[in-house]
Amino acid sequence: MSEDHCRFAATTYFAKNHPGETCGSNGLPLTPSSITILGRAQKLLTINHTNLCTYLDVIREKHERIIVVSEVGGKPLKDLNYKLSYENISNVGRQVSSALEYLHEMQFTHRTLAPDNILLDEQNRVKLFNYGMFYMTGGGSDVSFPLGLPKYLSPETILNGGGPSSDVWSLGIILLELCLGTLWTNLKPGPVLRRILTLVHSNNAPERIAREHDCYDKYMKIPENLRNIIEKCLKMMPSERATPSELVEEFSQVPCTEVLEAPPPRGLAGCRLQFVYHWWQLAGGDVLAELKTQGLVKNSPPILSMPVAVLLDGCTLGGKTPALFDRRVAHYTLDRLRARLAHVPPAHFHPLMHEPRHTGDAVSLPRIIRERDTEYQFYRILWFQRLLDGYPHTADLIKQEAATDIPPLLRAAVWAALLGVRGDVKDQYERVDKETPTPTDRQIDVDIPRCHQYSWRLAGGGAHAALRRLLKAWLATHPPAVYWQGLDSLTAPFLYLNFCDEARAFACLSAFIPAYLHQFFLKDNSQVIREYLAKFRQTAAYHEPALAAHLADIGFVPELFAIPWFLTMFSHVFPLHKIFLIWDALTAGGARLPLALGAALLRRLRGLLLGAGFNECILLFSDLPEVDIPGSVEDALEMSRKTPPSISYRRFANQPPVTDPLDMVEIPLDALLTETSPRISIRDVVTLVQEDRCTVVDIRSNLLFEKQCVRGSINMPYSGVQLGTRELRGPGGEALRRAGARGTTLVVAGDEDAAAVLVSTDTSGDPGGAGAGGRGALGTTLVVAGDEDAAAVLFSDYLVKCGVARVCVLHGGLGALHTHAPGLFTQRVA
Amino acid sequence: MITEENRQNVTKTFEFSFPTCTNEDVLFKLQVPVQIPHGGSTRELVQRVINMFNIPVYLEEELNEKLAKFVSDETKNFHNERDEKLLNQLKNSEINVDSIVKNWEKLFKDNVLEYAEQKGTSDEEVFGAAYHKLVHSPALETILQVERTYARTVADMLKNREEDIAKITQRQTEEMEEKVKLLNTFTTEDDINALAASHFEEQSMVEGRWGSQLDALWHAQREEYRTWIMTMVEEYQGSEALNTPSNSPLGLPPLPAPPASRAAEGVPRLEESFTIHLGSQLKQTHNLRIVAMDVMDLCRAEGESDSSDLSTRLQTALGLYSSSLSCVVLLCPESDLDSSPLGESGLLQERARAATEYHFPAPAAQLQAVAERLSAELDKRPADASPARRRRRLRAGDIYVTRHSNLAEVHVVFHLVVDDSVRSGDINSRHPVILGLRNILKTCCCHDVTNITLPLLLTHELTDEMTAAWCVRRAELVLKCVKGFMLETGSWGGAALRGLQVAAPPQLAPPVFQSLARLLPQVFRTPTPLKLNTE
Incomplete structure (x- = not known):
């Protein structure tokens, strides 16, 4: 395999097992080391520097195995089969110093610098490979093997100390080795370490090393300025050693080979590595399989490593010895991905805004397949990246595209764009006090170790700390909001996606809550929640009348199951990968969607719920069965598309107050709680009537109806129906059924006089009789219209019990409609 | 390697002063204690300081800069001072270089491939690989x-x-009876004693003779078998498209007729299966089965039973070197440990003796090895350790493990030591035997044991005091604890538990069994089936 074709490489090792029966200070079991490592390593994934190989992925496999995938390019210094010129050695020194300068500035210590992780390519570009071992393993405390190679350890490291300046020592040894040839060949670790320690008695370490190797003359032949630098690196006392920044400065005074200008990268080579890695995986690239074929992952049969005894105190006798740390690196070629994308013309790698777009063949396939289709994701990711680069000017385009789907790789950035996050979020986040203790800390600390812990990313100590900071930051910036259990679940998806960018997670959360959960986190949120649940009940009745009627009959109100649904926007109910699907739709679909989604979920459970009594329902919702989430989301989008906007009006929504009487649907909360069907505004009725998408059910007496009525409306005199029954009988019933079959909205409109009649009517439904009427077959919006509302409300309840879908009540009655839109009415001559 | 000691932080005081608004010469002085090395962001600290002390915002930039520099300088000093102290100690020979270097040497030698002693693949591994390959080839049937x-x-x-x-016993009994009849007429007590002694001697001689014959047979069979497997695998590697090997040392005897089903033997055994969900948001699915049976049924040996079912045998052979092992938990009463260090676990040994153990040391040898490891470990423990750690033998809650290739349905047997207290009704979740169960589940998770059978009532036999109420209470405790342990192992990233079987004693009355079976869906959540909606 030619190294040139490899752009990724992987290394693997095992994390250390915790000894026996240990618990953390909170009494919970300790986090496995591999999860801690995984959490730390996320930060490495964000490093981007010319002289550092980009980390691409950190994977946790069975039995505490960690696999680290990283960019690779060029050849390790160790494998060079020729001697570098002094200029080129200085070049190497200069670029390594610059890499170290960056790492130290970011608070990373390399500690494992060695010629096998310094890569030099044909353009004389130097890149450090796998420089994060010390950092990700918590200074080596999470692994059982020692880090680094004995030869390059600084004296203070050997004495169990060592700070960042140890890296400079290692660099000094490497440079010296490049000049003099391999040092301490054929020596075992012990003697090498001893020799390094004896250097403490010498004033000039490199000179002494050279003498030891009988190459003092060779040492003196090294150009003086380079030799001085080496001596500065190998000063015994760390405080006297040069810092990487000083070294960069020093090397600029020394003749160095220049880095050659590489030909501009084309095709895949010009794409972001993270993208290429993602596509490579989609094209069937398997990190673990390659490690197995290259012998880096060996599986000994477990039966051979069984322990012989385990004592009660957790002490295990016998059993497997920890696997040896294999420093080798497995390389991966992009051949398969190249082949997969071979037919893509070069221009498609750089999509332009104004050009027609390409999508690949998978565009018509279900979303779950599109997410795994290499070519589709190739086009999609490049296009979204282009749009994101143009954000916020492209906000509308992003919204439009996100309605189709969101590429999982870019979800974090796309969500931020959809939520309208902009500005210097980092600065805003820095200004928030996340440390000062508050009374809610206790509850937060109890909840966090229970929040989506199946996700390895969220299970580690780092994630817990970040989640705590985010929660505290949000609470601190949003008085009078308080911490309600569930806020942790709500924050978790944002933290998961923006693991290394807390500021963006915070900005997303701060934008999400007002848009979807306005005032939900007040100390007294009962009104908000009651209104929301009432609207949910009405939405369910609108879309699933039979089900809603059944649930109402058995007294299974949404308060019993739907609070966690909406308070956490489903994030407490479903695992993360399903939340992503739901929130993709939510962020693109707006604040109306959750209600529809609730109804869609109920629809999925219809078969179970219709046959269940109160107790069964309680059990059912305590452990929700597998629900087809993509299907439910589709349903919800469809529902919300077909629902007139005023139907999901909420007083507590974060919207400007409605003043135009045409849009008015608001009624007092107490009234709302009693009404089965939602109210529709006059404006919506006018639109629907004009588009012929609704049927008005006029419940006034036939005399009034004949005098004047809405065009195309049906007359079902209120006095003519038997409210207790569940069958569509009486005048107009047949017409209503036909109208329902056409798929329109039914608007029930009432009349003042009728209302007076009705108030006295007993409306307690007959729970036994299931309305066979038009259930299921009817697919229209019914607007029940009357002159005054009360009658219409009772009538709509009757229709819902009869199983008529899409029933809503005309707000203000026909009188109001006539005042504002007389044009809709026809005069009839008796 | 950073030791706990030098990872500790130190606190340094950051000082900052700025002029008051009215008088340039009068300075406000600010002192902030900062931990070095500083974990968080210095910019955030500045914001907190500004808010807390009402510092004018125009100083923000300056504070940011100064504090960042302060922290970076102090961190450097922190490292350098610590390291210089170490180096000076080294210079003045105040440090034991030898022990440090030896420690490093050992670390490298024990943990890093390129410094480790090169050791080839062990015999066990070679044979295991060969066997695993062959059982997954057409040679399986022959094997x-x-x-x-x-x-x-x-x-x-x-x-x-x-x-x-x-026969000997029979004859000896007759002889003895003869002699006893004649007691006090022709024989004396001494004669009888002498006879008894000689009988005993004869018995042990015969037993010894058979014992050594059996040993020799096992040994010969084991050698022959292993050699045969190794030759066969060589051939197999030679010819890729291998036909069924026909060179078995015995020719091909016809396969015996399929054994009579167990149900036909008598009462069908009581069992019930469930699929359960664990976890609140992301649900793991497990299979759970409750069954009333003698767990020793799982440990039938190849030879003893015509009833041993070929398909189970096959399953077990296929799984032996895979990463999906089966195990059973046997209870080992603490009182049995009085006679020998590990108890006899007699019945199991008896079973395991019925066929040669080709893969692992013979059961007796395994027990011997366990006992040796154990006493070596216990000897190592310091004398001042707590009494719980300083003991001479296994106690309740401890486990020892044996491996078997010749038992019908299990590869691994966990022997859980129990004491008399498990018979009582009032054990709780902190009882050592329950904790022992936890250790078993943990070991299973770490060593790819994916099918577990454990005694639901923590007893293999029912006694009179174990009433129906006792059974239900005990089963509930065990199930709840097991559920907790299963949830716990979920995060460890080991092998997922595929099947958990809880066995109740076979004598259990059907109604009691039913009430135990009803516990399962109460303790575990069973998924609600989603009915297909045909509407």
Whole structure:
């Protein structure tokens, strides 16, 4: 395999097992080391520097195995089969110093610098490979093997100390080795370490090393300025050693080979590595399989490593010895991905805004397949990246595209764009006090170790700390909001996606809550929640009348199951990968969607719920069965598309107050709680009537109806129906059924006089009789219209019990409609 | 390697002063204690300081800069001072260089491949790999037949031994009766004693003779079998498209007729299966089965049973070197440990003796090894350790493990030591035996044991005091604890538990069994089936 074709490489090792029966200070079991490592390593994934190989992925496999995938390019210094010129050695020194300068500035210590992780390519570009071992393993405390190679350890490291300046020592040894040839060949670790320690008695370490190797003359032949630098690196006392920044400065005074200008990268080579890695995986690239074929992952049969005894105190006798740390690196070629994308013309790698777009063949396939289709994701990711680069000017385009789907790789950035996050979020986040203790800390600390812990990313100590900071930051910036259990679940998806960018997670959360959960986190949120649940009940009745009627009959109100649904926007109910699907739709679909989604979920459970009594329902919702989430989301989008906007009006929504009487649907909360069907505004009725998408059910007496009525409306005199029954009988019933079959909205409109009649009517439904009427077959919006509302409300309840879908009540009655839109009415001559 | 000691932080005081608004010469002085090395962001600290002390915002930039520099300088000093102290100690020979270097040497040698002693693949691994390859080839049938034939030889010999011993016992009894009849007429007590002694001697001699014969047979069979497997795998590697090997050392005996089903033997055994969900948001699915049976049924040996089912045998053979092992938990009463360090676990040994152990040391040898490891470990423990750690033998809650290739349905047997307290009604979740169960589940998770059978009531037999109420209470405790342990192991990233079987004693009355079975869906959540909506 030619190294040139490899752009990724992987290394693997095992994390250390915790000894026996240990618990953390909170009494919970300790986090496995591999999860801690995984959490730390996320930060490495964000490093981007010319002289550092980009980390691409950190994977946790069975039995505490960690696999680290990283960019690779060029050849390790160790494998060079020729001697570098002094200029080129200085070049190497200069670029390594610059890499170290960056790492130290970011608070990373390399500690494992060695010629096998310094890569030099044909353009004389130097890149450090796998420089994060010390950092990700918590200074080596999470692994059982020692880090680094004995030869390059600084004296203070050997004495169990060592700070960042140890890296400079290692660099000094490497440079010296490049000049003099391999040092301490054929020596075992012990003697090498001893020799390094004896250097403490010498004033000039490199000179002494050279003498030891009988190459003092060779040492003196090294150009003086380079030799001085080496001596500065190998000063015994760390405080006297040069810092990487000083070294960069020093090397600029020394003749160095220049880095050659590489030909501009084309095709895949010009794409972001993270993208290429993602596509490579989609094209069937398997990190673990390659490690197995290259012998880096060996599986000994477990039966051979069984322990012989385990004592009660957790002490295990016998059993497997920890696997040896294999420093080798497995390389991966992009051949398969190249082949997969071979037919893509070069221009498609750089999509332009104004050009027609390409999508690949998978565009018509279900979303779950599109997410795994290499070519589709190739086009999609490049296009979204282009749009994101143009954000916020492209906000509308992003919204439009996100309605189709969101590429999982870019979800974090796309969500931020959809939520309208902009500005210097980092600065805003820095200004928030996340440390000062508050009374809610206790509850937060109890909840966090229970929040989506199946996700390895969220299970580690780092994630817990970040989640705590985010929660505290949000609470601190949003008085009078308080911490309600569930806020942790709500924050978790944002933290998961923006693991290394807390500021963006915070900005997303701060934008999400007002848009979807306005005032939900007040100390007294009962009104908000009651209104929301009432609207949910009405939405369910609108879309699933039979089900809603059944649930109402058995007294299974949404308060019993739907609070966690909406308070956490489903994030407490479903695992993360399903939340992503739901929130993709939510962020693109707006604040109306959750209600529809609730109804869609109920629809999925219809078969179970219709046959269940109160107790069964309680059990059912305590452990929700597998629900087809993509299907439910589709349903919800469809529902919300077909629902007139005023139907999901909420007083507590974060919207400007409605003043135009045409849009008015608001009624007092107490009234709302009693009404089965939602109210529709006059404006919506006018639109629907004009588009012929609704049927008005006029419940006034036939005399009034004949005098004047809405065009195309049906007359079902209120006095003519038997409210207790569940069958569509009486005048107009047949017409209503036909109208329902056409798929329109039914608007029930009432009349003042009728209302007076009705108030006295007993409306307690007959729970036994299931309305066979038009259930299921009817697919229209019914607007029940009357002159005054009360009658219409009772009538709509009757229709819902009869199983008529899409029933809503005309707000203000026909009188109001006539005042504002007389044009809709026809005069009839008796 | 950073030790706990030098990872500790130190606190330094950051000082900052700025002029008051009115007078340039009067300074406000600010002192902030900062931990070095500083974990968080210095910019955030500045914001907090500004808010807390009402510092004018125009100083923000300056504070940011100064504090960042302060922290970076102090961190450097922190590292350098610590390291220089170490180096000076080294210079003045105040440090034991030898022990440090030896420690490093050992670390490298024990943990890093390129410094480790090169050791080849062990015999066990070579043989295991060969066997695993062959059982997944057409040779499987031959292997099973050979095993069966070998087992039959052992069974024959065992039978002969039984008969022989029975015969001798019979004769001796007759002789003794004869003598006793004549007591005080022709014989004296001394005569009888002498006879008894000689009988005993004869018995042990016969047993010894059979014992060594059996040992020799096992040994010979094991050698022969292993050699045969190794030759076969070489051939297999030679010819890729291998046909069924026909060179078994015995020719091909016909496969025995399928054994009569167990149900036909008598009462069908009581069992019920469930699929359960664990976890609140992301649900793991597990299979759970409750069954009333003697767990020793899982440990039938190849030779003893015509009832041993070929398909289970096959399953077990296929799984032996895979990463999906099966195990059973046997209870080992603490009182049994009085006679020998590990108790006899007699029945199991008896079973395991019925066929030659080709893969692992013979059960007796395994027990011996366990006992040795144990005493070595216990000796190592410091004398000042807590009494719980300083003991001479296994106690309740401890486990020892044996591996078997010749038992019908299990590869691994966990022997859980129990004391008399498990018979009482009031054990709780902190009882050592329950914790022992946890250790078993943990070990299973770490070593790819994915099918577990454990005694639901923590007893293999029912006694009178174990009433129905006792059974239900005990089952509930065990199930709840097991559920907790399963949730716990979920995060460890080991092998997922595929099947958990809880076994109740076979004598259990059906109504009691039913009430135990009803516990399962109460303790665990069973998924609600989603009915297909045909509307």
